[in-house]
Amino acid sequence: MRVLLAAPSSPARLHNLVPLAWALRTAGHDVKIAGRTSFVDEILSTGCVAVDLEDGDGTDLAESAALVEFAELWRPGVVVSDAAAPAGTAAAEAVEAVAVRLLGPLDEPGAGFDTVPPSLRDGAAGARPVRHVPYFGPVVVPGWLRRKARRNRVLLSLTDATPAGPVFDAVASLDAEVLWATDPARIPAGVTMPPNVRLVDAAPPAAVLPTCTAVIHDGDANLALAAVTHGLPQLSLTETAIGARIAAAGAGEVGPAERAGELASWRGGAEAVRDEIAALPAPRAVVAELLRA
Template sequence: MRVLLAVPSSPARLHNLVPLAWALRTAGHDVKIAGRSSFVDEVLRTGCVAVDLEDGDAAGLAESAALVEFAELWRPEVVVSDARAQAGTLAARAVDAVAVRLLGALDEPDAGAADTTFDTVPPSLRDTGTGARAVRHVPYFGPVVVPNWLRRRTRRSRVLLSIADATLFEPVFAAVAGLDVEFVCATDPDRVPAGIAVPAGVRFVDSAPPAALLPTCAAVVHDGDAALALAAAAHGLPQLSLTGSALAARIAAAGAGHVGSAERIPELTADDALRGAAHALRDEIAALPAPRAMAAELTR
């Protein structure tokens, strides 16, 4: 079977499609991922075949004459689109293929125009009234090299600090001072504003790849990164989102995390109820149909 995937120029959105692409390829199907010229190298990094769509703006994929033209040439049976790649549905209609939409952490469900919609956000964190069908989220962040420092066992609980906004360092460091926890922060220490004391438990590293790091963590603190939030949920980790978002609010409502003040960081490793809710969310995600089941259903 020929399957064409359409994705806008967003690594997070591409990464949400990759587990399905791999499942389809492993099952023996011919899979290609279409994106803008500026995004082709990112597609190639997933190990998949890329289709270079030269026309249109650099970021979006709402419309693409090149995508429709390629579909008419290649004649895929199924076209899978990201929610922001509506051109995929148009291409499917042009060749009478099945139009499939795959939602991720960055999306909110709506009626849509696809024949079938799948959702990698678990039902407990999503309004399921639109008829989207749940599929297991498999975290993927691109190629990863396990850093040498991660090959050594830590003596303390480990928490990932994923902070892009430098103004958040001061309240975070104030909250973690004195805790017997290793806080891993993948940033240049020079980004910490002058005059802010760095607690002894904070460890700065060049890189902290979530695929390698999350299985070793007890919790995650982030600044609203939806992809990281969903990955933390899949690993059963309590989390704190320092900024609000719909997904973060639902995780907090499920009892698996908090939203807002850095003062709640100590609760992440000390609250048994929080940890239990995070484990329940992990188990819910693990029980959902895997991408290979979705691939088999598309074949049928």
């Protein structure tokens, strides 16, 4: 069967679609992912076939005539849309295909397939859960990661280095190596880095998370869900919807860096969510259901 996936120009949203795309491909279906010209290389990096919708109609995938035109040409039997690409529904209707929504950590609860486990959703009526498979794009395992860590490891992920000072003060007392992938030149002047903080050129989550005992981040929703998938307690320095739900489940907290010393106390909650996710049907197990949706 032909299956068309509609991806908005967001790596995080695309990455939520990829495990399902690959499950469909390995089940023998013809799968294509449609996106804007500026996003085609990102789609290709997933190993999937990309459809360049071009930018001629001046709109995004919320209302894309180009997506409908391609669907009318290719005639897919199923159109899978990210919640931020509702044009997929219009494309499905245009060719009388099955329309499917796939929700992720950036979306509000609703009907469709959902990669966020039920315990982290509020009133997700009509949602059919599917196991979250963390995907962050192609990565290379860095050389330093091929050596066994000598102590516990905490992944630090900050897109903005401004709060480095308070974070460093908070993690200095942790009995762990705190790993941060950043350029040392980004650290604000006058900030002293404690001995247990290690700066590296790259720390791809797909490679690093299985070696960690906890995560500190600044609100990255995909990293937050990946962390609980690995059973890792987390501290989010920024308030987000998924962060608040993880905190409510006892798997982490949203708050200031000073709470880093409490990470170990949230391990039980994180492991409970991990077990819940592991018990959900994998993408390959819901392919048949998706095609009947």
